[in-house]
């Protein structure tokens with residue numbers, strides 16, 4: 001199998017090198033690595049917009065759960081989109097699902113893919129190992145993208161020999177609903193790669209924005225300090241600042257936000273926010289915006305991550 005893959009890889013590589021340097025890549029075939037919250041959403045949206053998708057995760061069980069989640073989500077989309085024609089809705093769901101194949105072996109499926117979108121665990125070493133391996137098996141023209149929220153794209157790209165075909169593609173949760181994609185360009189990302197990813201984002205029905213490889217990109221750079229400030233306000237409650245309920249109400253009714261900061265923290269996952277803040281604190285310990293929070297750390301230590309575990313700043317069960 002490995003021999004066949006390598007032979008195939010060479011023939012794809014040699015024919016696609018010239019075209020890769022000549023024009024943008026029109027992404028038709030996408031490999032999504034990681035079938036969790038984000039990867040399943042990315043696979044769903046790519047398939048629903050006419051792309052052929054392979055979804056990769058570590059076990060068949062995880063993949064079965066991902067596909068079940070995708071089907072449920074597609075049924076909700078179909079109910080709204082085809083409210084007047086249930087048969088057309090069913091056909092949309094079946095057709096979309098039929099374009100998502102699954103695999104537990106990333107290296108064996110990337111030989112003819114146009115784009116690899118990685119959405120695995122937020123750990124630089126694990127991401128580096130994955131991309132280093134895929135770099136050997138993917139076609140020459142294949143673009144690699146990471147959906148990381150907090151790691152530097154350049155340090156992930158450095159595990160490969162295709163830094164010019166490597167960028168960040170940062171989606172938002174829940175992917176089928178949220179319109180934004182941040183396309184992150186490192187100093188090594190070629191303009192063609194960048195433009196190909198902008199086109200791909202638009203083909204998904206998303207609104208791409210561009211950002212350099214700077215901590216937090218745009219949204220988290222602004223959002224995470226705001227969330228941490230809300231926690232700090234709440235931590236000073238004994239001195240009479242404000243309760244978390246009042247802070248949430250104030251931001252919803254006074255600033256027009258759809259969720260208050262504590263509701264949003266629980267929705268995003270307290271572990272995720274803590275991970276981002278810890279990383280920033282390590283880089284710049286003096287910055288008052290990057291200071292760790294005792295109440296966030298305590299909740300995470302107790303495995304209270306928010307909605308996904310049933311308890312965070314609020315209780316959900």
Ligand SMILES: NC(=O)c1ccc[n+]([C@@H]2O[C@H](COP(=O)([O-])OP(=O)(O)OC[C@H]3O[C@@H](n4cnc5c(N)ncnc54)[C@H](O)[C@@H]3O)[C@@H](O)[C@H]2O)c1
Nearest residue numbers: 034035036037038039057058119120121122147148149173
């Ligand atoms: N959760 C969010 O709101 C959010 C938003 C934007 C970006 N992100 C980023 O997206 C990525 C994934 O986040 P998530 O919330 O979907 O995580 P998740 O835990 O829901 O899913 C990760 C999946 O990756 C799989 N996985 C881990 N290592 C793997 C490997 N080596 N090969 C194949 N599969 C592997 C796991 O089995 C799991 O199913 C992270 O980098 C995160 O920073 C998350």
